[in-house]
Amino acid sequence: MRLGALPPDPRDIYSQMKGGSAPFGKEDEMYSFDFEKPSSIADAVAALGAEDAQALGGGQTLIPTLKQRLAAPSVLVSLSGIAEMRGVCVEDDGALVIGGATPHAIVAAEAAGSYPALAALAGQIGDPAVRNRGTIGGSVANNDPAACYPAGVLGSGATIVTNTRQVAADDFFEGMFATVLEEGEIITSVRFPVPQAASYQKFLQPASRFALVGVYVARFADGVRVAVTGASEDGVFRWTEAEAALNKEFRPDALTGLSINPANMIADLHGSKAYRAHLVSVMTKRAVMASL
């Protein structure tokens, strides 16, 4: 596969300028750990074999966790120097393949032509700083119940490619913050079949601006997929009733009367179960409308 050009790593630029280490917040707040930055998947896998080793993608989730001393890895293995894991390309069968260490900003820019809905999803994640560091592999591996990529991956019926296997999205996510990934297994790329039409509709949680509810609708020749993030206590899920209705008729009205059971929805400061269930319907309709 052909990968896009590697963007420079700001940390490297900073160290060159300063002749020292980069100011990642206050490193002295974390437990100490070793740091490795291999340049091949094989070396990364080897480094991750060490006890309590952990992969580091863009660090947008992991670094705050370390600063709060909620994790104590012995060694962090950065995936950002692995050229074969960075970039976006379109394969001969039309599938879009994104390297596991590709930052969201690259996807937003480089997938805009080939898979606009997914590029738009990537472009709505966090802020520019987050998008230039956070990676698809980190996001999918982390499976935050309010994250955007899981909806795009599940909604597209993508395939998660790791150093050892290929897993269909339907089999990959196992509830909040849980996936089938084994210890030391890394997501090297994600392959997306490109639908005829798709849209991601994200309703912002006002503080974090993650998804309070996000719905990804993708219409393929062989059927419609609807994936919902932000809403459920079980993490990202497919709304199969909506898919069935939309398979009959791909119009917002097809969803009229359909609603999701609030029982399993998340309730927090930002919205009740009932509100989230309501938003799932609204966002699904809007995604269908935007895909027409």
Add this chain to the structure above:
Amino acid sequence: MPKDSGIGASSKRREDVRFLTGAGNYTDDINVAGQAYVYFLRSDIAHGRITGLDTSAAEAMPGVVKVFTGKDFEGVGGMPCGWEVTDKHGAPMQEPAHPILAQGKVRHVGDPIAAVVADSLEQARDAAEAIDLEIEELPAVIDMKAAAQEGAVLVHDDLKNNICYDWQLGETDDAKVNEVFAGAAHVTTLDLVNNRLVANPMEPRVAVGEYKRGTDEYTLYTTSQNPHVIRLLMCAFVLGLPEHKVRVVAPDVGGGFGTKIFHYAEEAFCTFAAKACNRPVKWTSSRSEAFMSDAHGRDHVSTIELALDADNNFIGLRTNTYANLGAYLSTFSSSVPTWLHGTLMAGNYKTPVVQVNVRAMFTNTVPVDAYRGAGRPEATFQLERVVDKAARELGVDPIALRRQNFITQFPYDTPVALTYDTGDYNGTMDKLEAAADLAGFAARRAASEAKGKLRGLGINCYIEACGIAPSNIVGMLGARAGLYDAATVRVNATGSISVMVGAHSHGQGHETAFPQVVADMIGIDESMVEIVHGDTSKIPFGMGTYGSRSLAVCGSAMVKATEKVIDKAKKIAAHLLEASEADIELKDGQFSVAGTDKSVAWGDVTLTAYVPHNFPLEVEPGLEETAFYDPANFTFPSGAYACEVELDPETGQVTIEAFTAADDFGNIVNPMIVDGQVHGGIGQGIGQALLENCAYDENGQLLSASFMDYAMPRADDVPFYGVDHSSQTPCTHNPLGVKGCGEAGAIGSPPAVVNAVLDAMNSGGKAVDHIDMPVSPSRVWAAMNS
């Protein structure tokens, strides 16, 4: 023609060059040779008794200098409260001890229990984890009304209950108030919450304590809005140190919003520990720590009742408020729900009978104190919401109802202890109606409805009291401090000027605006004048910056000192010009003899002052004067605001489409800076109205303990503001005729936003008469679907 320099000019903010190019010097930029770092072990439960605290393992950890606990502070004072409120029965407020480190009990999540000083922060934190702490968890009291119940869990075992005071202002005769309400043609009642906020200045708090053994001198570098106040409180009440041996420096401060007024335990700790460890000690708050240790703001629960006669005249107003003080009394906490809130309850209206009742409660939460507006936003929100509700109930135009009840004669004595000197509320409302194009609202509403959105218009007025004063009155009301300010104008030999001011600039633009005044008075270029502030060793004295007081109070001291300088310079000029002092005029930096062409330049006079070869013998050499200024009254800015929102009825999402502010700030020194102050204030008001919510669960755990859950307003949450301050009734009792503009935006905007949201909901056929802040999408949706 707008002026291009001096008073009235929009001079560019000179301080922004360093702020925007990373050349500022903030407290965290200060590192003293040999400094150690402190990490505070804080309570992670809301209420508990410390049954075991063993620091021996921590003390043995690498790099540890010393571990402190409450025991180390048994001999020193606690954190003082600067205002004693007297309750309605004449008794002083209940004032619990507020130790630097917990003594026996923890009372809120974040209460500091122990402090580890070590060579590095990492080592301090590692050692803190080795402290063996046992806490017996006690039930926490979080809800204010529950805290007031007989038999409620006591936050402080040595107090008789959780009520700090039960305070009243205005009409003391309940029967008379009842009579007014009984005789009313209409009564509007409203229950509302003024949501708890976390100020979240961009720069978290920092303190660096230094002690010089050779001279027995202390220096505290701290993120403060008022370094002299910190020195006074810390020396006199907490550590018992001689003031002349203590220097407090507040260098560039990255935003305060009130939360950096107060004297905090960490400041006293670093000063104390610097001597105890014989090493400088530095503390830098993390953002998470700020959420649980910076004083919070607001947090009132109120019932307000408005009585109207058959002609819709306001005839009576009664409020009953519970105010949350948190677990301890922060420095000025007690004054906020009382003298800064009750006194504003008359608003812009000539309601003859007003009664304000406030019960202030201790709860197992972070202490609550002044936050931009401090008490005045809470008053304005209640009043402007109840007036709006009354207009809806009566089916009258909310602007007409307000105009009908406006105070129009000044000076005006309110029933709640203030005398408004000037104002023109109708004139300001006229400006608003034009600036906000209220006539075009119907068309804009139709356009929104065509897109499937609801559109609402919210109006409100505000009056606020700035530059709290005079000292003799506030002293009678319980203030334990004076509220004057001071300035020294030091003219250098070559004519440039350093002005040492007691006001502290932490974003307000003093470094630009203050020189405009001095330069204008003398007729020299602004660039010849520089402000010096934030260092007790450099400035005469200062009560600092809060309550929109800097220009009105400290600026007045600066004017007085400049007048003294000019008087003396005229004596010197008269000598040089061989004329009588009475004939000397100063214009454009030239002293001249009236009616002649004889003149001498400012620079020649200043040089003569320091090279006094040809000098009047009766005059001292040098040219430097100091003035202290104690205002005769508060200043009373006022305004009228309009907010237009669009509401998505499917999701409950509210967006602010337009926001217009018409303010009367009296005379204005720098219109651009005033615009900026109003923009920032409105931004924070919109934050409170739509987004910000500091929430605790029933066990006292902070639910919004980070930016993941505490929603700060971002650039795209706020519109481009329309600001009009052409309505100007100058303050009658300070030399500049200025009123203060720092808090107005935060005071005036929340009710405008909420009124607009309610207008939108009602226009959609949903009869909703109130919604609590923050007006989040989920709350709007719930209100529309209830």
